[in-house]
Amino acid sequence: MGEQHSTRARHEFRGLRTVEHYFTVPLVHGTEAAGEESSSGETITVFAREYSSTEHSVENAAKLPWLLFLQGGPGGRGNRVTSLSGWMKAAAKDFRILMLDQRGTGLSTPVEPLSLELRGDAAAQAEYLTHFRADSIVADAELIRNVLGSAPWSVLGQSFGGFCALTYLSFAPGGLREVMITGGLAPLHGHPDRVYRATFRRVAARNAEYFSWYPEDRELVTRIARHLEQQPEFLASGEQLTTERFQMVGSFLGGNTRVDALHYLLEDAFIETASGERLSETFLEQVRGLVSRAANPLYAVLHESIYGQGEPSNWAAWRVLDEFPEFKPEATEPLLTGEMVYPWYFDQDPALAPLRDVAELLAAKKDWKPLYDTTRLSINTVPVAAAVYKDDIYVDHDLSLETAAAVRGLQPWVTTDFHHDGIGEDGEGIFRRLFGMVRGNR
Structure with missing residues (x-):
């Protein structure tokens, strides 16, 4: 597949250090969510920005484990931040943060009406977009983890990013050390x-x-x-x-x-x-x-x-x-x-x-591929903690708890203190609580 990874600009400002990463990934993974190369040969670019704290030297930061952040959406690019605050401030004490521009967003190969015209007619465009769901995003992430040479990494998924995290737990749990989810426990079945x-x-x-x-x-x-x-x-x-x-x-x-x-x-x-x-x-x-x-x-x-x-x-x-x-x-x-x-x-x-x-x-479309493996989730061994917001208008509390009960070992934290954007309100506190839960010290 040629060169899979390149880094470009590096910057340091206001207590944070950034590195820009570009990855070449298959459009269609051999087995979605398994990180295998596509036989079709067509590739796209996935961009990610690495954030670390200048409290760590460059040498020490390079030794920190990775935390992959999966953004809400679909269609939401990774956050662009100008200082470490909220959950990122808390996470940067222990991790290098990889902020992914999920395929089709941000600096990854774009999906816009004009770019889609390159695919052909509406049927060809629709077929192309079937490869931009959670299964493909997870397959990208697992390929990226291997390219970076990372051990099983930690994942924080917000909203749709939590949906992606459940797909990750279903199809590539070996790539995960622990998973934290905020406002993002998707229903595992049903219309x-x-x-x-x-x-x-x-x-x-x-x-x-x-x-x-x-x-x-x-x-x-x-x-x-x-x-x-x-x-x-x-x-x-x-x-x-x-x-x-x-x-x-x-x-x-x-x-x-x-x-x-x-x-x-x-x-x-x-x-x-x-x-x-x-x-x-x-x-x-x-x-x-x-x-x-x-x-x-x-x-x-x-x-x-x-x-x-x-x-x-x-x-x-x-x-x-x-x-x-x-x-x-x-x-x-x-x-x-x-x-x-x-x-x-x-x-x-x-x-x-x-x-x-x-x-x-x-x-x-009648033949969407499954996004979750309920059998594997029922025997899950990866530590998982999830913030479930009682009054969330986007991800229903009752459906979230149904999912929590179906994932072995998942610890739900049900709260009325926050709504769907709770991570933006008290990200530091929410991250610390979930991190403590997956590490066994609530």
Whole structure:
């Protein structure tokens, strides 16, 4: 496969040291998640940035064990940090951190509408994207571990990164010393429909909680929704802001402190103009960053496939929505939505429009490979600890505990102190707790 690994720029600033790593990996691994080379010969690049603390000398840092961080997503690149804080500050005392740009993201071989055109028609593009799920990400990671000459390493998985960690435990547990998961215990079986039924219930409860804190915002959200039905409003990019796209600002509801920032967004909504009441440019510009998938198209295209294990999703969230009419734009008091992806995304978001046919093919795909080996998980010997957030609107608490019970030795830490982004709220404390659990000293 030629040169598999190269390092480029190295930098040192504000107490941290970085090294840029580029790895050449097969597009299709011989056995997904086993790190074997593909017979097809086609390769892609996976980028990772190494972070270490300058408290360690260069020589001593090179002797530290690796901690692989698996980011949320799908479609999320590794964090770009300018100082060691939160969980990274805690981890850097004992580890070199490898921040992976999962395939298709960041500086790895990109997946964007223009780059996908190189693959051919929609069917060829969809086939290509089937190799960008957790099984392929894990196979990349295991190949990278071997290229680096690492002993079994430690893994920290946030959200979708936790899903990937469960796949790692299923297919390549020999590469793992220990696993820590935050807000990312995926259901091991069942159709995506049950995921979205749970999600809609959690998001509805979070809406109710939010509006109990900010009752004035209940009327304001409805007012914005009705306004958008009667008065076309356009984002700076030229696309129309519809009611259903506005409802996507409910992404704020998944946060600890971010939830309160929703109030500050909404208070900017209206201004008086010569033609009457309109949405302010300040508001529209903030909303644009929340409703566009231009920066991470993989999130929308692959979102439901992360649950696929043999059966088609058939736009699960869109179908399940019929059971929750309070989320529909025409509801008397429409609720704000969460992470759900709907087929109209690919009509209303110009960044996704070129991928409409690709998304339809992936939603109809009937032969997704299994992402988990429940038999192997039931006899797992790798230490695993997971933070399970009781009120998480993205990864359901009940489904998470179902998974925890199916993985031998997995220690769940159930808490009401955090929401899905808890690692950003008190990453240092969460990391220390999970690290203590997998090392046997809670």
